[in-house]
Amino acid sequence: MSLVKTYDSIDELLSESTLVVRVQASADQKEVSADSAGTDKLASTLTTVKVLETYVGSPDSSLTIRQSGSKGMVFDGLAELLVPGDEYILFLKPFSFDPKGPDTGEFIITGEVGAYQLQEGRFKLTAKSAPNLPTSVDADNPLGD
Template sequence: MHRNRTKAAVTLGVLLLATACGTPVVTESQPEERKPELHFSLSSSAKNYHSFEALGADSAVVVEATAGSATNEELSGIPTTVTEVRVDRVIAGRATSDTLPVLQFGDASVLSPETSSLLREGHRYLLFLHAHQLTPGVDTGRFLITGDQGAYELADGRYDLIGAPSSALPRSLTAEDAVAIAQRTG
């Protein structure tokens, strides 16, 4: 079973991430006494954003949003979390609804350290989002966080980056600066 799950994870990982992040290799590791981690090892062509303008250009919508309830699903053997976010304010682009389903790889038991941390219910975020497509040009109705640099969590009047262990973008911004920057991207 583990072998089939790994094979399915590799196949789906290649399909899901190839267009946005280069060519991934998906592996699963399970260190003793720690939660298993789902690793997406990206090739050198992986997108590393050096400006908010570039991040915004790859995003369909930029919103201030509050995370709601989340459900765990598997996508061809890959654990995922889908969080319904309530759109508090559209900064750039056009939101398709007052709530948007945001798909993230990993769940509470299997984390993906190369992507943004999972959104937490009741917490506010600045999110750079793009449509999730299993087939190019065909939206699934769900959204993905753009790269691993497209999610900032609001805490104490500042937006803090919740992904990207190494990023050329600032790790923390005042709420006012974050909104002003996001508005310039649209």
């Protein structure tokens, strides 16, 4: 099952997200197996983030974000791993190992592309191959309302 998807607009990305939040990534990161049994050779990284502002949804004050890969791995088209201390606007949805399975309490970045990192006063898209999404969004109006 691929979590990567191509989106034609912020509105389309938003339609598949249950949360849109401004966060700060913490140093609390750990590498885990990508499957529930712990046998998958591909790693995932779990990062705890502090919610600074909420645009969509009603999140807790901190969230656990699951991303494909680990430090040093680069996947073309996926959002880069969250950097501890950096701020982001994240489009998120709940994660479960099985679409019909129980909620894990973790979130994934919608389509593995819905992550914007604060750089030089703007939030810039971290996925390198998301040609139809804006390359940056305004911190005061990230949804473009």
